[in-house]
Amino acid sequence: MDLLKASFSDIAEAVTSKAISAKEVSSFFLKRAQSLNPRINAITSFNDHALAEAEKIDEKIAKKESVGPLAGVPFGIKEMFCTKGLKTTAASKMLANFVPPYDATAVERLKNAGAIVLGKLNQDEFAMGSSNENSLHGVVRNPWDVTCVPGGSSGGSAAAQASRLMAGTLGTDTGGSIRQPAHFCGVVGVKPTYGRVSRFGIIAYASSLDQAGPIVSSVKDAALSLEVISGFDKNDGTTSQKAVPAWSKQLNENVKGLKVGLLKQCMSGALNADVQKAVDNSLDILKKSGAEIVEVSVPLIEYAVPVYYLIAASEASSNLARYDGVKYGYRAEFKNLSAIPLEDFYGETRGQGFGAEVKRRIMLGTYCLSSGYYDAYYTKAGQVRRLMVQQYQEAFKSCDVILSPVTTSTAFKIGERISDPLAMYLNDIFTTSTNLAGLPGMSVPFSLSAEGLPIGIQLTANHFDEQRMLNVGLALENASSVRGKNPNVF
Ligand code: GLN
Numbered sequence: 001m002d003l004l005k006a007s008f009s010d011i012a013e014a015v016t017s018k019a020i021s022a023k024e025v026s027s028f029f030l031k032r033a034q035s036l037n038p039r040i041n042a043i044t045s046f047n048d049h050a051l052a053e054a055e056k057i058d059e060k061i062a063k064k065e066s067v068g069p070l071a072g073v074p075f076g077i078k079e080m081f082c083t084k085g086l087k088t089t090a091a092s093k094m095l096a097n098f099v100p101p102y103d104a105t106a107v108e109r110l111k112n113a114g115a116i117v118l119g120k121l122n123q124d125e126f127a128m129g130s131s132n133e134n135s136l137h138g139v140v141r142n143p144w145d146v147t148c149v150p151g152g153s154s155g156g157s158a159a160a161q162a163s164r165l166m167a168g169t170l171g172t173d174t175g176g177s178i179r180q181p182a183h184f185c186g187v188v189g190v191k192p193t194y195g196r197v198s199r200f201g202i203i204a205y206a207s208s209l210d211q212a213g214p215i216v217s218s219v220k221d222a223a224l225s226l227e228v229i230s231g232f233d234k235n236d237g238t239t240s241q242k243a244v245p246a247w248s249k250q251l252n253e254n255v256k257g258l259k260v261g262l263l264k265q266c267m268s269g270a271l272n273a274d275v276q277k278a279v280d281n282s283l284d285i286l287k288k289s290g291a292e293i294v295e296v297s298v299p300l301i302e303y304a305v306p307v308y309y310l311i312a313a314s315e316a317s318s319n320l321a322r323y324d325g326v327k328y329g330y331r332a333e334f335k336n337l338s339a340i341p342l343e344d345f346y347g348e349t350r351g352q353g354f355g356a357e358v359k360r361r362i363m364l365g366t367y368c369l370s371s372g373y374y375d376a377y378y379t380k381a382g383q384v385r386r387l388m389v390q391q392y393q394e395a396f397k398s399c400d401v402i403l404s405p406v407t408t409s410t411a412f413k414i415g416e417r418i419s420d421p422l423a424m425y426l427n428d429i430f431t432t433s434t435n436l437a438g439l440p441g442m443s444v445p446f447s448l449s450a451e452g453l454p455i456g457i458q459l460t461a462n463h464f465d466e467q468r469m470l471n472v473g474l475a476l477e478n479a480s481s482v483r484g485k486n487p488n489v490f
Contacts, residue, residue: 003028004164004490008073008221009248011167012114015072016061022054022072025167026116029074033118033165039489040141042150042160044079045087046119054116068113070228076121076166078157081107081212082201083117090203091135092125094329094353104201105236106170106212106229113228118166122156125355126320127177127205129153130427133418134357141414142184143487144453148411151181157215158185162454163489168216168225172202174209175308176406176431179443179458182215183406186445186454186482188473189215190222193464194438195240197226198233206315207238209308209435219444219474223248226466240464247467253475256290260472261399265301266430272409274449279405282446282457285479286403286472296395296402300388301433305425307388308432310368310381317365320358325349360421385436392437392462401472402460404430406443410453430458440466444473445482454482 001014003025014020030050037043047053057072082088082100089095107117124134132140132155140155142148143163150159154171158181161169171178173191182189190213197212204210214225230244262283271279283293300307324346325331332348334340354362368377395402407427417423434441440463443456457476461469477483 006167007218008070008168008224011073012069012071015057016067018061022057022116023051025072026050026054026074026118029118029166033160036163036165036489039146040143040159040163041138042122042140042156042165043076043119044089044122044137044156047086047117050074050116050118057114057116068228069224070110071114073115074118074167075110075115076119076157076160076169077107077117078121078154078169078171079123080127080172080203081170082203083107083120086117086120088120088203089136090126091123091137092354092358093136094323096136096330098329100201102201105198105233107201109229110170110225115168121160121169124153124155125358126203126316127153127172127174128316128357128361130176130180130424131417132156132181133414134355139414142411143489144186145411145451146489147413148453149184149414151184151411153177154181154215158182158187158189161185161187161215161217162487164217168214168221170212171215172210172212173435174205175312175435176428178213178215179406179431179441179456180427182443183456184411184454186456186487187215187217188219188222188442188444188477189213190226190442191434191440192226192230192466193440195238196230196440196466198236198239200233200235204319206312207319208315209312211435219470219477220248220251222442223251223470242464245467247470250467251474252471253478255286255472255475258291258401258468258472259399260286260291260293261296261395261402262293263301263402263404264295264297265299266404270408271405275405275409275455278447278455278457279403282403282476286475289475294399296399298388298391298395298433300384300391303384304388304433304436305429307381307384308428308436309364309425310377311385311436313361313365314368314378315365317362317369320362323350323353325353329353388433389437392439396462400461400468404458404460406430406456406458410449410451410455434460439463440469442469442473444476445480446476447481448485
């Protein structure tokens, strides 16, 4: 079996039927990861117990005990997820030595399904960023062109997956952090409906927007792994009680009669020519396969970036208040602790523990939530958010799935936007509205630009309609010209 091409079910079937052992699969990926990772810096730490855990799966199989649908499938996990006994730093000095005593629900469910956690993956600090340049662990490089960013904040997940250092990865998406790096690295990334996947054990950034999802090599793998991690969790009151459909079994590339909405707001002159061409070609393909293309409009998308950055920063300033060197996290060193005024203690600790971008968000968010500004900013942003949901509901009356670009461009150069926060934030123009509205969204690799960089297509569906989104994703994947092509670091 070619482990570089094998799907999750190929691996699980081979392991379950003893054609290959889980230990052999894991050691293959570990060796590969150890040799290629120095070129892209996607992995922050390895799980020293991975092979022993894989052996346990093999023992279960030998004893004819049941193993799950991901038996022996090696996974990498973004640093935002708590993993029992494995460092979980959120790529921040603040949590540089944090080793959680428990697994996030999503990780626990992967493990219960037989997956093996091989290591943790790089990201932007506290998932704030679009380029993976804000990290305690250093910049991640795009495997297609190591002078380019992999996207962010789940840049380590997308880069590790693109060069196949892991069979699968998990990421989180608050404003595009699964879809945008998936687009930049030529892999499949799915952000499910808000409430599908438990946030328990995931370090909180902006709780009303955060969702976890897979960044993997195919739509089929995305459907299966999403099925495994989804569903109600008593530890997260925002998870939905809705049953989780067997998306992977019901995948169907037939789009005949389906209405695909082309989002008017995304077709402005701001798109780079290659991205525009990819969108046009994807529409042609869907049309030829029998889908009907209709234009839809969500006018408030124009305000998605400011609304998102107000809400995300406000929630972040509240969520990150706990990292004060007393309750949690890094503490600055003081010669005579008892003589230090409390304000100085907090100021030094938080000043040293957080990076520049995180501090910028905390200050922005604290300002938005302060009395006198709360109504003008936070309340107003919430009102626009509500109206945006209504506009999406209107749009979904005339279409089943919405198609748009993921961002205006392909992966940009390392260093190009890092000193211009506004240019960086504008990168999230097409992804943030999906989170604000709580909708499921995905990026599916579709083509390569003239410079050989991947271009993904974004699909968005109505709440809890992941199936139709995945089906259209499958149709695009089957027609994709990147399929089977490998990045330079492979
Ligand atoms: N780039 C966005 C931000 O910096 C989105 C990040 C995310 O989805 N976690 O907030």
